[in-house]
Amino acid sequence: MSQNVGAHRSRVASHSTPPVPETVDHEKIEQAVRMILEAIGEDPDREGLIDTPKRVARMYQEIFSGLHSDPAEELSARFHVDHDELVLVKDITFYSACEHHLLPFYGLAHVAYLPANGTVTGLSKLARLVDHVAKQPQIQERMTNTIADVLHNTLNPQGVMVVIEAEHLCMTMRGVKKPGSKTVTIASRGLYETNPEKQQQVLRMLHLEV
Structure with missing residues (x-):
């Protein structure tokens, strides 16, 4: 199998962003x-x-600035290249807030897509998309689905797969009090939803094969 895989690791938690607009009372x-x-x-x-x-x-x-703008704007920069195999940006750090207790959950997001017709976006745009979606009260499952849907609907790739690993402070500092426990959620679209081998390829790269 060809290993022409565009994989990129991102452990930078912050990057240059414009001032946050006045959106709260x-x-x-x-x-x-x-x-x-x-x-x-x-x-x-x-x-x-x-x-x-x-x-x-x-x-x-x-x-909570992500509540008041369209995350698809993060993918406005698109390019046409001679590449139709997996693009994976993994280990994107993020911080969000559980909507049940307004306590943080945080961890790593891994975003993969299979381009169609050579249409790709900048690698940093995937990290910005994760940051944008993270900035609102939510549950992890919805965050995972939102990232996958925005990427799938905006780039129209052959397939999208988003994996999020997170620790929830509502399980760490209260309730069951289990520090270090991780919740893993997966959202698949297109080929990654219909082709189990494609999905396993991504999971193997993340050492999460099931």
């Missing part, structure tokens, strides 16, 4: 944070907490 968040602090028996006016409501509002503006 800072005043409401600040009021809500003050109420929460009071409800747990804290004094929101003490020295260590006096600016916490403002800090939390700015944080939510940043980490």
Whole structure:
């Protein structure tokens, strides 16, 4: 089998991004944070907490910025090349928030696609797509499906496969309290959905063969 595989490893968690637009109601968040602090028996006016409501509002503006824009915009740069075999960008670090408890889940995303008619996008665009989709409250399963759907619907490749491995703080610091446990989710489209051998090829490269 040909090994003409465009595989790329990315362990850079951050990259240059434009300023986050004003997309949240800072005043409401600040009021809500003050109420929460009071409800747990804290004094929101003490020295260590006096600016916490403002800090939390700015944080939510940043980490939930993916709610207010189209992730497909990250794939606007497309090219035509003489390549119709697997493209895989693996180990893309990400941070997101569980919608059930608003606690973080974080880990690695692996994004693979099989180009059609030589249409590809920049490798960094796949990492940007993961970052964009991650910035909203959600469950891991939906995040995995969203990345796969955006890539499949935008590039129209022969197939798409997205694998996410993540640790959830709602399972680490509360509830069952199992630090180090990982959740793995997979979304397949096109040939990776209908051809088990194609899917296993990607899983073997990720050492996740089942």
